[in-house]
Amino acid sequence: MKDDESKESKREIILHAAEKMFAGRRFDEVKLDEIAAAAGVGKGTLYLYFKNKEDLFAQMAVEGLDEMTERIRAIALMKLPFQERLFLFGREFSAFLARRQGVMRVMNQVQPAPVSKIFRRHLGRTIQAVHALLQKGMDEGALRRDFSVSELRCVLVGPILLKVRRETHEGEVIDLNALLNFFWAGAAEKKK
Amino acid sequence: MKDDESKESKREIILHAAEKMFAGRRFDEVKLDEIAAAAGVGKGTLYLYFKNKEDLFAQMAVEGLDEMTERIRAIALMKLPFQERLFLFGREFSAFLARRQGVMRVMNQVQPAPVSKIFRRHLGRTIQAVHALLQKGMDEGALRRDFSVSELRCVLVGPILLKVRRETHEGEVIDLNALLNFFWAGAAEKKK
């Protein structure tokens, strides 16, 4: 806690500044000058922490994604009824996306080759974690087995992604619980 | 019908070439040289039909969207049981997105200000058409009234978008009918 930057490392300061700049704008629209200015550092400093613009973009995108992945895995292992774990996931995932628009951005932008390599691997892990969560629900007898896990994942995550996008871009507010309830009503194994 | 381009206007040839080039790559990764070459025209010719690169991008994005909007409206008015209209919409919408990756691209990429103006208006109309379709289903007593139309739209369209993206980018195949059935099971008004 040497200066006013509290605990945040310079690397993270830059990433957060970049995330703000990239939100709502294309890769080519954001200049490194802007990012440096927003982060309050010199332009050259960016190159002390990142190989180049693509790398900065990729790391920003990945930033937090791993954290989310861990969180999903933790939720899956919790000692709670499956429905509660599912709703917890829904709330945290939605909040994560809303908070980290930069990640959304990259999820939505097409990945250029080199960025893609890094980002896809990390995103793949996140998807895998969701997959595992749903698989667990199935194994526990909480979810219907006549849908594939991929289908359930699609039906669960798709609406959440769309909701966040609508809220971010258009300001339309959509009730998360309604979406989760809809999913649960259709996906839960009927108790006999 | 001089050559193999049959009836297609030069403008459309360019747009289709552009769509192919923009698929899977960022705006700044695609060079006008490539587009011109792909369309089989000179670089300068692009400027006879489009103001600049942004404009070409925007028009490509809008291209076909209006057509889809009209199609949705037509489907809504068909003399078919609502479920059939719904499934027809699902199939056509999914096919449309898969076919016109360029539009998907722009739906996903963040729109720079000037492009956005144009694109949002057109996209808004498409969304409105889906909205109207669902509203009609509700009015006809085919859809449950305890979800808002916005929520239903989210739950219907979200999974389709995700499915197409997964298939396009990752090659994962997801069964469209499963998604539609899931939606219908949860959204259909229960006959007493």
Next chain:
Amino acid sequence: MKDDESKESKREIILHAAEKMFAGRRFDEVKLDEIAAAAGVGKGTLYLYFKNKEDLFAQMAVEGLDEMTERIRAIALMKLPFQERLFLFGREFSAFLARRQGVMRVMNQVQPAPVSKIFRRHLGRTIQAVHALLQKGMDEGALRRDFSVSELRCVLVGPILLKVRRETHEGEVIDLNALLNFFWAGAAEKKK
């Protein structure tokens, strides 16, 4: 007199249109599109009458210059007192420059190599004609011999050029007769 263009050949129509466009603007600021439009002909037509833009520019510049040269020569040979011939020259030269701004333009602009070849030769002839006029005045005993003809030419033509430029660009009006009287007072051989 076939149509409404009276007698003027298409070539002259183009040259006059070009002169209007080049007045007050740099060579690179004037587009052939504009000239064609102003002349009411197609762009391709320009190339039926001129080799290229430089050539059109050069011919426009020369246009009328030869005519002026002939006029000066004629004035020199007139059976009038020298002073009257001198003042006549002054009035016609001034009027010519004011009327044909395009020529002024090129007189003032730096001549690019190929244009220069043509233009300098013609301008040289005009200057030569003025030179001959003054030489004649000297030979006739009307002009002082203690100034060189080049000096007298400078003192006569310089003020006229400046006058026209000021009037064209700044709207300042300067009395031509004052300039001519000044010259005559200083250059006329004193009668003993």
Next chain:
Amino acid sequence: MKDDESKESKREIILHAAEKMFAGRRFDEVKLDEIAAAAGVGKGTLYLYFKNKEDLFAQMAVEGLDEMTERIRAIALMKLPFQERLFLFGREFSAFLARRQGVMRVMNQVQPAPVSKIFRRHLGRTIQAVHALLQKGMDEGALRRDFSVSELRCVLVGPILLKVRRETHEGEVIDLNALLNFFWAGAAEKKK
């Protein structure tokens, strides 16, 4: 004083390089590449000092003009007989024009709108200074009052401009003193 550029700022180095390149050639004939090469800097560096090509052109034109204006004003105030001040002005003005061909260039070329704004204002000041000099001569009783100051200015400056142009473009040498003597003989107030 690291290298041979002594004290000259990079901005001035560029302006002087530009002046050499623009001398005798049209605006569109000079490429920024050349100017950069001539100045010994990278192409991009030009844009650190000038907004664009037009701006560089304009600043080059104005460069030195202000200095000349100040010099004229200083000459006007000198404690010398008016004739000496006048001849001093003539010599310095002539030398200035010969030295700074770039300025001549722009004085002669027609100014495109944005350049013109800047240049005309500065040129106007120079003209005003000459005007003031002559006005002073009149007030001091050194110059005849039966010519307007504008007329005298025309008769004094016109020949100098033409002389410099002839010398620069055609290599014809004209005696400055002859021109100044001619002016003085015609413009000086006769002592009774």
Next chain:
DNA sequence: TATGAATGAGGCTTCATTCAT
């Protein structure tokens, strides 16, 4: 470690010129 002045590769864009009609 931090900077930002300098760079130059490369893209978008313009526009003189051509040529099929």
Next chain:
DNA sequence: CATGAATGAAGCCTCATTCAT
């Protein structure tokens, strides 16, 4: 003769990247 759609060479300008300090 006349046209104007098509072209592509070429230039201005941007901006990611470097490096001397």
